[in-house]
Amino acid sequence: MEGIVLSRYSSFYYVQSDNKIWECRLRGKHRLKKADVIAGDKVEFTRVNENQGVIENIKPRVTELYRPAVANVTQLLIVMSLKAPYPNWTLLDRLLVLGSYSNLKSLIAFNKTDIADDNSVSLANEYKKIGYTIVFTSVKEKKGIDELQCFLNNEITVLAGLSGVGKSSLINALEPELSLKIGAVSSKVEIGKHTTRYVQLLPLSGGGLVADTPGFSRLHLPMELKREELRFLFPEIERVQQNCKFSSCLHKQEPGCRVRENVESGLMPKWRYDNYLEFLEEIIAQERKF
Template identity: 45%
Template sequence: MLKGIIVKGVGGFYYVKTEDNIIECRARGVFREENLTPLIGDKVRIRISDEDKTGYIEEIYPRNSQLLRPPVANITQAIIVMSIKKPDINTWLLDRFLLMAEYENLEVTICLNKSDLDLDKGSRLKNIYETAGYKVIMTSAINHIGIEELKDTLNNNISVFAGPSGTGKSSLLNEVNKNFKLETGDVSAKTKRGKHTTRHVELLELDDNTFVLDSPGFSSLNVDFIEEESELREYFREIREYGQKCRFISCLHGNEPDCEVKNQVEKGNISKDRYENYLLFLEEIKNIRRY
C-alpha cells in the first residue's frame, strides 16, 4: 500500500502523487455506497494492480477542510486575486470571496494584481483591507512585482487561487514557477471581463510540502450556505470586532440604535464600501430565508 495526495481528477480517473511518482487510479465502489467522492487534495492510501500497474484508492483519510466551489479538500489557505484594472476591481465580489473563505475558516491573503496600472488605487485598497485584518500583497506578473513575497506566503501550504477570470491568476503562477506554463487569456474588449483559461481543477506542486491550485474563475458566489442573518457578522472581521461594543447583543448593524459599527463607519475606521457590501449580503440572506 502507498500513501499519496490526489492532484488531479479527470473522467473518473484520479492522479495520485506518491513519494516517487504520479499514479493513475480508480476509486473503489465502496465510496459510492458511502456517498463519498474523492476530491483533489485528498490524502489517500492506494493499492497498485500487478496486472497493469494502475492504482485503486482504498482509503480516504479524514479531511481538515473541504470546499464546494471548487470541490477540493485539505486546503490550508486562500489567495484571492483581484486586478486593479483590466478588469477593474469589484470590491463587492472581493468581499464575497472573503466571506466564503471566512466561512471555511481559511487563512486568507488578498493579492491586488496589475497594481502597476494604478498604484494610488492599489495603495488605498491595500490600506482598507489591511485595516480590516487581512494580509495584502500588491503584485504585477508583467513587472515581477511582489512575486517573492507571494512565494514566501505559499511556502508549506496547500493554497487555492480564487478570483474572477482575467485577474491574472495563471500569469502569477507562471511567475512563481516558470515550469508551470499555464494557459493565460486576455480580457474581452466587449465585456471587460476575463476569458476562462483554467478548465479543470489541479494541484500544482511547488515543493515537497507546497501545492497551489489554480481554480476556474467565478463571476458570482451564492451565500445560501449562511443559515442565519446573525452569522454574517462573524465573517466580516472588523464588524465582528466593533460589533461587540454595540448596545444590543442582537444588533445586525442596520437600523438598530446605538450601533458601534455604524459609529466606526462614520469615523472612517470601517470602510464605507465594506459596510455597504455587508448590508447587501444581509438583505440577500434575509430574502433567501424568506423563501
C-alpha cells in the same frame, strides 16, 4: 502507500505520492458506497504495478469546498488587479466572507501595480489596516513574487478572481516550469480542451499545491449562513460590535450601534459596511424563501 489526489478524470484518480503520480481506481467497496473522491483528498492506496494503484481508504477531510469541489484546502488566494480591470470591491468582500466561512486563511494579491493609480492602491491598503494579509504584485516588474511564494509554501491554495486579473501570469511567474508539470498531468488524464471542467492541484517547488479550478461558479452566500453569523465574518465589525447597545445588534437600524457610529465617523470603510448590508439583505431574503 499514502498520497493526495491531484485530479480525477472519469473513473481514474491521479494521486501524488512523494514526487510520483499514480493512476488509480477505487476499490470495489468504495464504488458500491458511491464514495465521492475529489481533488485534495488524502488517500491510502495499494500499488498494482509501476504506475497504477487501487485506492483503499479515503482519509477524513479537514476542509471542503463545493464549487469548486476540492478538499483539505488551507488557504484562499484572491487575485485582484488594481487596474485593467479595476478592483471589484464587492466581489472581493464576498470572497473574503466565503473564505472565512469555510475556515480558510485568506490572502489577497493586488496585482498589476505597474499600472495602478493612487486611489486603487489607497483602497487596497485599507484591507491591510483591517487585518487581512495582502501582497502587492507585478509580473512585469517582478514585484512581490518572492513574498507571494513564501505564503504558498507547504499550503494547499485555491485561487479566485475574475478573468484578466493575472492569475495565470502570477502562477507562471512563481513557477516558470509549472507549464511542464501541468502538461505532464494533463497528458496522463488525456484531457484536452475540457481541462477546465475538472479541478486540478498543481505541485509547487516550495512543497505546496495550488488548485487550478474552473472558478467559483456560484458566488451567492451559503444557504447555511445565518443573518446573526455574518457580522463575525467582517473583522472590523466583530472587533467593535461588543460595544453596541444590544448584543443581538445586526448593525442595520438598531439604536446605539457602535458599528454605524464608526462608519459615520470614518473609522470604518463605508464601502465595506455597504457590502455587509447588501450581503445581510441577501441572507434575509434566503431565509424568508426557505
